[in-house]
Amino acid sequence: MKMYQVDAFTKELFKGNPAAVLVLDEWLDEQLMQNIAAENNLAETAFVKRIDTENYEIRWFTPKVEVDFCGHATLASAFVLFQFFTELKEFIFHVKNLGQFIIRQDTDGKITMNFPIRPVSTLENYPALLNEVIDRPIQDVYINEQAYILVLESEQDVIEAIPNLENIRKIQLDSLQNEALDTKICLDVTITSLSQKYDYVSRYFAPLIGIDEDPVTGSMHTGLAPFWAEKLAKRQLVGYQASERGGELYSEILENQRIEISGYAKLFMQAEIEV
Template identity: 40%
Template structure:
């Protein structure tokens, strides 16, 4: 396997913000166990591997320190930045993945734009246990792959301090908390102790559920979103049929070699 790796801050235009991902481009695929061990060693929310695929040419896989996941936005953005900037691959890029074919193109403003599948959600009961676990007043909730919870305000999203022990036992992959934004259309945060990530700094894939949720409430198909974690991130999103387009910027901040 290729030993060179790149660390990329995604959904930000400046270093040391956004969501960091480790990116490997592979000539051949190692074992799943080795990729999981490498991801655990880096200990970032995601390590992404891009290798050969018989049909599309490129396959992409994402690993948290604990498990492989089916879809990851910030690490896909990071991989596209490395493939374009370092390896000179032309856009658009096409990837085979566990979530079907994914594409990354350039939007009209020159940002990288992910083309991801929409994630459906159904109404979810707001229980005293849910409110207690989040420590905030819950306005409404829906559930799909993740539990998506609307809070009263952007300030409430910022102040949210979930009970990670309680969340870890829930059946969803993670919990998205969201509210209308003051300087953007909506804000969010994402907590996923179930997959080894207490809080993810910026979560592109969460917007596959957030966009249809907010489109139904704001009656807009194009929105500017902010993930208000400590590092913060910016996402320009568009709902287009059954797909969600998620654009952002990324900065390569480090390069290294795996020696074992």
């Protein structure tokens, strides 16, 4: 069975966020897909099922669980489809509970993905433990359906912050039992600030689902980019995820609670797996 590994949100190998991609005619057994993701031990393994030449379904697995949305593995999957499976420059991913993602590729290779916005709101009564998830002071706390969003004073604070992964795990576990939250989901932690070179920078931590620090988290920018867009009074932004590998994301806020997030990708590996 053919598998590809792609570095997403970068033009350079060994940067951005690596994801594995398998393109299927029919879904594999769910446990087998989870086992493949665990064996890969990447932040995400994406499985894409063909519907026809213009439509595909997509699912994403971390080494521990299936997740409902992953931006960088969507970009990696789109890159593989454009490179090896279709001559079209636009197609649609169909996603359970999230609807349709319209995907297109520009002539320079940049891939643009149309996603739903995940709105951010202020969180005044937040868990006290959030003050102890990094070694830097927090200015403000926000939340969306994916994560707690901690705004720091400076770009340097975001870059240099040391996470307390055990406390982040506790925060994630507590979010599953927090009666004040509308839904019982595992909330991750992201830190962010304004930037001099970019519009904003961020980092992302999700140790409970097997990702201590995610190199680049496309899904989180469906909340971060609109958040900073409102503060900066801009519709087009460039964000940088300041992990060790790093990655650049280009965003444009659209109407009807939609956002386009764009980026580049680089093929690292093609392989045959024996399953």
